[in-house]
Amino acid sequence: MLRYWKLIGIFTIIILSVGTYYVQAGLASNNYPDFSIQKISGDDKAVEDLTLITRYVSNNHSYGDYLKITREGSVYQSELSYMDRLTGLYIDSEIKRLQKDYRNFMRGKGESIPTFFENEEWLVHVGPFGIDYHETSFEVEMLDKNTKDVTSFQVNIPDKNYQYMNIQDVQMIQDELSIVTRNFYSGGPSQSDTEEFHVYRVDIGNQKIISDDVIYSNEGDYTGSEWTHLGEVNSYSSIGQEDYFVFRLDYVEQDDRADSSMHTRTEYIAYEYAANELVEIDLPDKLKGIENIVHVNGSTIYFIETKEEELQITAYHIENQELNTIDIQTTEEVYDMNYFPIVKNGNMYITNFGDEGANVLVIDTETEELLYEGKVESTDQQSFKDGYLDFNQIIVE
């Protein structure tokens, strides 16, 4: 045995050092703080099914890791098993659900919410999400959820001049598909570039394009000193049936003195899928600020802002152009801006992140009552000094 001391020695060093390191690493959780949602007032039941996906980034090591936070506590991505870690925590929960339920259909279809549509009977994908000028068609794939049959076909894009386009939403209305895109046209040397929202309607029966309507072009908005940027509002909020596609026009003005440009106001326009026409949205000036947090649910547009250190939600109903304002009295002070709202099952869930922490609010949109108020708390007092939480998504199961 003594003759083999070199072999035994090297072997022992490997087993002891590597073994000790990984046993220790396995026993000790990582050094990042744990978080949980703690109640301040209201009913805990309201946040039973709530999960926040965030990223904790520590100031000093410039290192961050994704984590999910619930009422019970938090789990970092690095604490998941190797297999679970392969699918990032940050991937949208709707996409994850679809990949789980329709594994084969979802293959190779990417993770872009706007390219999917789902209702009781159908799961539709139109892709690719980004189309550049040498691609000339949409790839349509439709899964019949009951029979599991997949119909796939291509439709040619009639418009040929775009530089590139992105799919903003897909809807199915009876036997038609409506594909909303934002198209970019480069304007040549003396002209400005143009952006347009298009709706391509596709007849599912004969797999042909019925129409290509420009629902908005910002070509005419250019006055020499002022122009607009187009922005989508509700592309990413849902893959289900929607009545309206809401978009925004951000007006930008040239400031000659400072040789820069600035946003002046924002206007909103809704496109109604069923009627295939635009609906004007008439807002009071105070809601035309560009910094507003806007969320669309059904036919209601919610504007969320801080008013005299209190949270104020303004709901605009597209159908009847009515406005109503809900003032929410919170115990804790809210952080200005950084609101992330979603509406699910008649409740609005808002997370409100700031430098020193994060608030979680649940509001009943019917009764306009605050059902729950809580905050994200850490096991370690220093957590919000050493780093910050970078919000990613809210999941309500």
Add this chain to the structure above:
Amino acid sequence: MIEVKDLAKNFGRKKVLKGISFTAEKGEITCLMGINGAGKTTIMNAIMNLTSFKSGEILIDGEKLNKHSYEKITFIPDAITMLPQMTIGEALQFMKDFYTSWNEIRAKELLEFFRLKENEKISSLSKGNTAKVNLLLGLALDVDYLLMDEPFSGIDIFSREQIANVFTSHLVEDRGVIITTHEINDIEHLIDKAVLLDDGMVLREFSTEEVRENEGKSVVDVMREVYQR
């Protein structure tokens, strides 16, 4: 018995062995003779499965060579098969570690016979002593067959004598030996069988005793006849 049947081998397009056949009996010394490049070493390597061949068959006591055969048959190439940084003692220990047929007593006996010391480093040995250690490593194995490649090449006269003495001693008795050489003089009187090779072919295979008794010729006579024709 070692049987070599129809052995053929190419190096690239060149045919180095063109169907070699001969046998070597246990208890006899068989000598492969031929000028350099006749394929002697290649045949040895092929017998020991140290090189591949195109066709033919080699049987040792009727069996193909396998890993156990190396306890039964060994090969002493013309260069020593141990690392230069090892001492003679370490080389012997290495052999003892791996071969069950290693004969410790005989190894010690040979050390004494060759006047070698265990603590000497192989790299510091003279050519003659290196050859002796090499020989020792093969001879101290209790094997049935012993293959030697040019055991006398480049060695001083006294070492040659010592090595030649080995062949007449009990160390070689009962074993089958295949030896290659291109200088027949040193061992002419020792060999039982000669296989004359040229250009990858066997020109003649004969028993030295028969040739001597029946034809009254020495090995050198036959060689002259065959090669100068």
Add this chain to the structure above:
Amino acid sequence: MKNYLKLVDFELKRFINIYFVLIGLTIISQITGVILKSRDYLERANVAIYENSLSLEQFISQNGKLSIHQLLQTGWFMIPIALSAAALIFYCFLIWYRDWFGKNTFIYRLLMLPTARLNVFLAKATAIFLMVLGLVGIQLILLPIENTIFKSIIPVDLRMDMPLNEIINGAGYGYLQILIPNSFVQFLINYGIGFMMVFILFTSILFERSFRIKGIIFGIVYYFVAVTVFLFPIMAEIYWGFGYLYPSEIFVLEIILGLLITVFSIWLSNYLINQKVTV
């Protein structure tokens, strides 16, 4: 089995002197680096505070606290690791060729051992693996020692302390993360791939040793084919974009491919070393 272990031990001994030199070099260079760089920083702090009368806070806000990560990014640390890696990669070739070339053709002895020749092959591979992992082990032992030295030189106000796994994970350029990944599964994957590559290389070398000039071509072709087959699912994903396979499927596929290639490489090597290899 016993012969295999004897051969592993033997192969280790043949390189052990250079191996110990590599270890020694690593230890000396890294510890010297810690001491010099720490003193350097301390000297700057002393000059700033006592001569330029900066307050401690001002000095820290200008220079930052010293963390061991800054030391890990210096040549004192990386050069010995790079040197060791290069030496071991080089030795992957040498471990075979030294048996053929060199004054004494040891390959005769190795091939004539009364044991399966695959043992010779596996022993050489094992020796390489042990030496690689041995260096990793030494580095794992060395890091806490270096951290202790670092702490003993730099006062607590001027330094940033962290546990071992954070030292490794946060190290500059991520080189320590490749050598010592965060999770044990990743460790197995990294070294599994590494050892597979060693087996593929060994097979290529045996191709060359069996067929010489032609064998060089076979060897190179084999190497690239094997690596390409292994990387194919990942390259296909990157090339064709859209994630036809899910990450977990690619992971499982890669494990299967890796194992298949390794087993095939060993099987092919066994064939070559038994049937084709030439002294």
